[in-house]
Amino acid sequence: MIHLGVNIDHVATVRQARKATEPDPVLAAHLAELGGAHAITVHLRQDRRHIQDRDVRLLRETVQGILNLEMAAGEDILDIALAVMPDQVCLVPEHRQELTTEGGLHISRDDRRLGNAIARLRDSGVMVSLFIEPDPATVQLAKDIGADAVELHTGSWANAWAQCRGDEHDEALIQQLSRIEEAADAAATIGLRLHAGHGITYANVRNLLHLPLLRELNIGHSIISRAIMVGMERAVRDMCAMLSAGPG
Numbered sequence: 001m002i003h004l005g006v007n008i009d010h011v012a013t014v015r016q017a018r019k020a021t022e023p024d025p026v027l028a029a030h031l032a033e034l035g036g037a038h039a040i041t042v043h044l045r046q047d048r049r050h051i052q053d054r055d056v057r058l059l060r061e062t063v064q065g066i067l068n069l070e071m072a073a074g075e076d077i078l079d080i081a082l083a084v085m086p087d088q089v090c091l092v093p094e095h096r097q098e099l100t101t102e103g104g105l106h107i108s109r110d111d112r113r114l115g116n117a118i119a120r121l122r123d124s125g126v127m128v129s130l131f132i133e134p135d136p137a138t139v140q141l142a143k144d145i146g147a148d149a150v151e152l153h154t155g156s157w158a159n160a161w162a163q164c165r166g167d168e169h170d171e172a173l174i175q176q177l178s179r180i181e182e183a184a185d186a187a188a189t190i191g192l193r194l195h196a197g198h199g200i201t202y203a204n205v206r207n208l209l210h211l212p213l214l215r216e217l218n219i220g221h222s223i224i225s226r227a228i229m230v231g232m233e234r235a236v237r238d239m240c241a242m243l244s245a246g247p248g
């Protein structure tokens with residue numbers, strides 16, 4: 001079965017909007033695991049706009065399955081990762097103004113910063129995946145610089161899917177899907193673990209499930225959006241019950 005990594009960053013986004021204590025991503029992670037999540041994914045960004053250091057430390061203590069830490073390959077975050085020891089790290093590019101991770105890593109064989117981060121994490125027993133554009137040459141580079149896995153950025157495919165509403169004859173969608181398939185084939189051929197993520201929704205996810213040897217999907221926005229919707233009625237009912245119970 002393909003493993004589901006649930007990205008809970010947006011729970012922390014809501015908390016940070018008020019600098020409050022709720023909703024707590026640690027509790028959300030627990031509920032996600034009760035629902036069957038195989039992995040809990042969090043992105044500790046340099047600007048700490050959502051997940052905080054405290055969240056990562058507590059998640060390390062409470063997550064029962066896999067803790068997958070997304071991070072840029074900077075020294076400061078690397079030190080935190082090596083202190084916390086997640087099961088898995090996904091190295092991502094990070095730009096300050098972006099709304100979300102907008103593209104894959106640019107990899108070159110002599111990228112010392114990336115190579116060094118991969119080596120330090122792997123030497124400590126952390127599995128390392130690289131978030132990359134779906135491109136066979138980049139998959140090969142990921143292998144060359146020592147990664148265990150690649151996470152294919154499915155954002156462009158998801159945008160194409162949304163544009164044509166999943167019309168399987170749409171040329172742009174066909175082209176985006178073949179990029180992903182070719183990259184997936186390359187990963188299978190050279191023995192890299194295959195993960196994918198970004199922009200995956202309840203509507204489009206089935207169109208990725210045929211990929212050979214796909215091991216893990218990381219999904220955030222769509223699951224958190226649905227969690228709000230399926231939880232809204234209950235939350236309002238609970239407050240109405242408080243109001244009818246009266247003072248006391």
Ligand code: PXP
Nearest residue numbers: 101131197198199218219220221
């Ligand atoms: N994988 C990576 C590497 C990401 O950066 C993100 C977004 O934080 C996701 C998966 C999840 O993307 P989405 O929120 O669109 O499902």
